[in-house]
Amino acid sequence: MRTFYAAETAQHAPKTFMLRGRIAQNEERAERAERLLAGLARLDLKAEEPPAAPAGTRSTVHSIRYLEFLETAYAAWSKLPGAGEEVLPNTHPLLPGPTYPTGIVGRTGWHLGDLAVPIGPGTWPAVARAADAAVAAAEVAATGASAYALARPPGHHASREVAGGHCFLNNAAIAAEVMIARGARPAILDIDVHHGNGTQAITYDRGDILFVSIHTDPSSFYPWFWGYAHETGAGAGEGANINLPLPVGADDEAWLGAIRVALGHIARFGADSLVLSLGLDIHASDPLGGMSVTTEGIGRAGELMGRAGLPTAIIQEGGYLSEPLTDNIAAFLSGFLGASS
Numbered sequence: 001m002r003t004f005y006a007a008e009t010a011q012h013a014p015k016t017f018m019l020r021g022r023i024a025q026n027e028e029r030a031e032r033a034e035r036l037l038a039g040l041a042r043l044d045l046k047a048e049e050p051p052a053a054p055a056g057t058r059s060t061v062h063s064i065r066y067l068e069f070l071e072t073a074y075a076a077w078s079k080l081p082g083a084g085e086e087v088l089p090n091t092h093p094l095l096p097g098p099t100y101p102t103g104i105v106g107r108t109g110w111h112l113g114d115l116a117v118p119i120g121p122g123t124w125p126a127v128a129r130a131a132d133a134a135v136a137a138a139e140v141a142a143t144g145a146s147a148y149a150l151a152r153p154p155g156h157h158a159s160r161e162v163a164g165g166h167c168f169l170n171n172a173a174i175a176a177e178v179m180i181a182r183g184a185r186p187a188i189l190d191i192d193v194h195h196g197n198g199t200q201a202i203t204y205d206r207g208d209i210l211f212v213s214i215h216t217d218p219s220s221f222y223p224w225f226w227g228y229a230h231e232t233g234a235g236a237g238e239g240a241n242i243n244l245p246l247p248v249g250a251d252d253e254a255w256l257g258a259i260r261v262a263l264g265h266i267a268r269f270g271a272d273s274l275v276l277s278l279g280l281d282i283h284a285s286d287p288l289g290g291m292s293v294t295t296e297g298i299g300r301a302g303e304l305m306g307r308a309g310l311p312t313a314i315i316q317e318g319g320y321l322s323e324p325l326t327d328n329i330a331a332f333l334s335g336f337l338g339a340s341s
């Protein structure tokens, strides 16, 4: 299996995170990638540097003004008198008006949906290269094989022009667009512990992509406002959005059962390929997690996915610093490769 990782993504080193009213250390750290790379090495998988994606690939999913904001925000912010060392919002358009703000403080509130997405000097090159890794994996999937993108920072909470939950560019949605442009009919399956609200927002009125998410019940877990079972799509996308929330603390049996249900939906949709949003924060010891899934359960999920037999672009989402992170990526990919070979 080909795997992709861009070294420039280590330049994104967010410091700030708000947790229950307390300013805490941001958990989305570059060391995550080192631990995931160690898991690949254990399987003798050598990550390739992805090529730079063609101009226009990112704007299949994101608005031009949002991409320009991400690229230029840090420089504009740094010129503010007394600016802090990261771009962070202090006001949001909760009653959205028709006017896009001209100043950097207003635009920051417009585009950064929460306090988990501080922008520093290395954020733009990192998020652009993370998306390149996803594009490279999608190009492989479009040829009928499967590939893994170690995309960091993750992407599934990012919508068309709002970042949130450690995510800036929606790597999975960008991958799906690459595959559709090659004539594929993909489904996106999101097995991160958090609902993929950004991906849902991007695909909600689309009938040509099935989006299925398995996650902790948002009534008691981030992202709070989206991810409920009654959210089934709109317009041409009615019925093509499926949320399978699980109670806090869900174990291997519950989680694997939901994956089997999801694979049934994907087969009925007639998907010929898959984008898998792989969040390893389902593990019991994840610092941001809400489930009790084991490393063995993650390996069995890999087997289920491999047995489904679809060319798959596996896109890394969450999975934060915990002792078993290396074991977990190795278990998933080992299960996937064993079942699909």
Ligand SMILES: [Zn+2]
Pocket (backbone or CB within 6 Å): 192, 193, 194, 279, 281, 317, 318, 319
């Ligand atoms: Zn997550």
